[in-house]
Amino acid sequence: MAGPAFRAAAVRVRVPASSANLGPGFDAFGLALGLYDDVVVRVAESGLDIDIAGEGADTLPRDESHLLVRSMRAAFDVLGGQPRGLEVVCANRIPHGRGLGSSSAAICAGIVAARAVATGGAERLDDAALLELASEIEGHPDNVAACLYGGFTLAWTDAGVARAVRMEPAASVVPVVFVPARPVLTETARGLLPRQVPHVDAAANAGRAALLVEALTRRPELLLAATEDRLHQEYRAPAMPESLNLVNRLRADGVPAVISGAGPTVLALTDGDAADQVEKIAHVAGEEWAANRLALDTAGASVLPLSTTGTAGTSGTAGTTEPSGPTGQTGSAGPTGTSQ
Numbered sequence: 427m428a429g430p431a432f433r434a435a436a437v438r439v440r441v442p443a444s445s446a447n448l449g450p451g452f453d454a455f456g457l458a459l460g461l462y463d464d465v466v467v468r469v470a471e472s473g474l475d476i477d478i479a480g481e482g483a484d485t486l487p488r489d490e491s492h493l494l495v496r497s498m499r500a501a502f503d504v505l506g507g508q509p510r511g512l513e514v515v516c517a518n519r520i521p522h523g524r525g526l527g528s529s530s531a532a533i534c535a536g537i538v539a540a541r542a543v544a545t546g547g548a549e550r551l552d553d554a555a556l557l558e559l560a561s562e563i564e565g566h567p568d569n570v571a572a573c574l575y576g577g578f579t580l581a582w583t584d585a586g587v588a589r590a591v592r593m594e595p596a597a598s599v600v601p602v603v604f605v606p607a608r609p610v611l612t613e614t615a616r617g618l619l620p621r622q623v624p625h626v627d628a629a630a631n632a633g634r635a636a637l638l639v640e641a642l643t644r645r646p647e648l649l650l651a652a653t654e655d656r657l658h659q660e661y662r663a664p665a666m667p668e669s670l671n672l673v674n675r676l677r678a679d680g681v682p683a684v685i686s687g688a689g690p691t692v693l694a695l696t697d698g699d700a701a702d703q704v705e706k707i708a709h710v711a712g713e714e715w716a717a718n719r720l721a722l723d724t725a726g727a728s729v730l731p732l733s734t735t736g737t738a739g740t741s742g743t744a745g746t747t748e749p750s751g752p753t754g755q756t757g758s759a760g761p762t763g764t765s766q
């Protein structure tokens with residue numbers, strides 16, 4: 427097959443933050459959150475030009491080693507050819523190394539943007555292939571599934587190939603995040619996990635993970651029981667003792683709280699009257715923690731009209747904007763269903 431032609435027009439892609447694991451669903455569950463990175467990509471005559479605002483503006487590389495660019499390159503290889511040049515403008519709001527899926531967001535943004543600038547991109551790189559490629563680059567499928575699909579996702583791998591189903595989280599659930607100032611890289615937090623776990627712990631997690639599907643989609647009153655974990659959170663405590671302490675204090679007070687992804691952010695899932703709940707949670711957390719209420723994202727990665735605005739913030743929730751839905755120039759960019 428001949429390589430793709432490329433559109434001259436720029437494309438804008440918006441990708442949500444995500445919280446993985448949700449307690450018992452290690453490397454499986456993901457929840458898309460209403461906090462977004464935006465990227466505008468244009469195929470150019472030559473070279474690579476990267477502009478970054480917000481998170482990582484002072485630290486991220488501006489060359490081929492940039493994660494989003496590497497992900498675009500991988501997608502272009504699958505699509506059948508590389509463009510001569512690229513201009514990339516990033517507005518980053520998802521904090522890095524906090525357990526809110528920033529690396530997955532960068533990977534998904536790159537792959538979705540590459541598909542959108544290539545003519546016939548959706549046929550050459552379908553939704554299942556998109557998930558597969560994103561998961562391969564990230565190394566685990568939970569965040570990328572939530573980032574691509576939005577909502578509440580359950581991901582798994584079949585003979586090394588990532589698959590996922592998307593579910594609709596109950597609309598009454600409101601995520602509240604506590605984002606520590608200092609990052610813990612996912613690689614570091616994964617390095618703390620044991621190679622083997624007691625059978626009794628694995629069995630306990632299996633039951634709670636199954637319960638979480640019912641709790642998060644239909645019966646949020648079960649969320650406290652359904653978010654109990656024995657497979658990763660305590661093992662990671664040495665890298666994030668204050669976060670574990672907050673999780674334990676919130677849970678002791680009846681609040682379903684977990685370590686978000688590989689941490690150190692703490693995620694609490696409230697139900698019902700959100701304003702009251704957030705106040706209660708913030709009170710239990712104490713003054714040293716800032717409680718940030720987020721929306722649930724249901725759209726997932728989207729190609730948006732170029733006119734979509736939103737300035738990049740510099741902290742966890744600054745600059746948060748609601749997506750206007752998958753109504754971009756090439757239609758919905760991200761997958762909207764299941765990949766099985």
Ligand SMILES: Nc1ncnc2c1ncn2[C@@H]1O[C@H](COP(=O)(O)OP(=O)(O)O)[C@@H](O)[C@H]1O
Nearest residue numbers: 493494522523524525526527528529532611612
């Ligand atoms: N928007 C981005 N653009 C480029 N690289 C990014 C971006 N977001 C994250 N990264 C890379 O991913 C790293 C963080 O990934 P990781 O440790 O998995 O934490 P997180 O929980 O935020 O995904 C950053 O240090 C950076 O190297």
Ligand SMILES: N[C@@H](CCOP(=O)(O)O)C(=O)O
Nearest residue numbers: 446453525526527612687688
């Ligand atoms: N299942 C992974 C999730 C990592 O999420 P991140 O947002 O911290 O990158 C893990 O627990 O390692």
